[in-house]
Amino acid sequence: MLNAAFEGNNYDIVNSIRSKIWNRTGGIFQADGEGFSNEEGYHILWQFSDNVTGDWSCAVLNTSGDWDKFVMDLGDKIQRKEFQEGKVPEKAKLL
Numbered sequence: 001m002l003n004a005a006f007e008g009n010n011y012d013i014v015n016s017i018r019s020k021i022w023n024r025t026g027g028i029f030q031a032d033g034e035g036f037s038n039e040e041g042y043h044i045l046w047q048f049s050d051n052v053t054g055d056w057s058c059a060v061l062n063t064s065g066d067w068d069k070f071v072m073d074l075g076d077k078i079q080r081k082e083f084q085e086g087k088v089p090e091k092a093k094l095l
Contacts, residue, residue, distance in 0.1 A: 042069050046084050057095070060086050069095040 005014045022029060028044075029037040035047035042059035044067075053075030059067040060083065070092040072079045079089035088094070 038067060040067065040069075042067060046080070048074060058083060058092075060088055071095065 005011055026039055028039060029041070031037075033047065033049065035043060036045040038044045038059055040059070042057050044059055054073070055071050056074050057069070057071050059069045062068050068088050070088050072083060072089050072092040074080065076089070076091065079091055082089040083092075
């Protein structure tokens with residue numbers, strides 16, 4: 001995106017357009033500096049920086065091929081490691 005997309009209320013417009021396209025077409029979503037989200041919008045691939053914090057909706061595939069969805073604390077290094085290993089973090093909140 002051009003730098004102007006982040007000025008004033010421009011990002012609200014860009015985000016609205018992105019949401020409309022995604023809701024109509026579906027598919028996975030990629031965000032630089034974050035990673036990938038699945039078709040439902042749950043984060044599935046870690047590409048965050050080491051100093052990221054806060055709660056985030058994530059998912060991992062289980063042995064049946066279904067998504068286990070949860071909210072994890074991105075700043076918790078143990079939860080981070082478990083997610084990166086393809087596991088639902090023990091301290092995560094299941095959805």
